[in-house]
Amino acid sequence: DADVTQTPRNRITKTGKRIMLECSQTKGHDRMYWYRQDPGLGLRLIYYSFDVKDINKGEISDGYSVSRQAQAKFSLSLESAIPNQTALYFCATSDGGRETQYFGPGTRLLVL
Amino acid sequence: AQKVTQAQTEISVVEKEDVTLDCVYETRDTTYYLFWYKQPPSGELVFLIRRNSFDEQNEISGRYSWNFQKSTSSFNFTITASQVVDSAVYFCALSEQGGSEKLVFGKGTKLTVNP
16 A cells, blocks of 8 residues: 555646645654645645644645644645646655655646 | 756657756755655656765666766766656755755656657
């Protein structure tokens, strides 16, 4: 079984809808991250969490919120989706500062 | 500010050719980490290597090798005897000291290996 899983893997939604992307990990890592990938732009950090009570904004957090329900679970929400949030979203985990980040399989989101 | 530049947007080679993917980085940190990830057409991100700034030894793993040169702020990746399965987008990344320790990614190099 994969160490980092993301659900759903693909999602199509409409402008204005609320949507939640979920991430679970079995690696036992404390740190979890959400990134988005846009064509030609690489990956950019949305939110990160060092533990259940420590959640921080990344460089592009506007329009997003997160919830760290447990050490193993980190969810990303789009409260009111807009078309420019169409992207590939990745969850990642790591075991500490500047340790390797391991990525989930990604969620492809299309906002119409 | 930290920055990673992958100047080669796309590279196309014929199977069995050697290919080098360039990565140049900028940082004011004296301690930092560099990474390479592979993103095959299926979309997942696969970790390839992590290297800290104090270790300038080149690394070889099978057909893959990495050349880290602090003097030129480069961390280049060479695939020897390329294969069709090497076709992917390759990302170089730099860790940020303190704060989020987020990864700063280059924009990626798309490698196509033709049979």
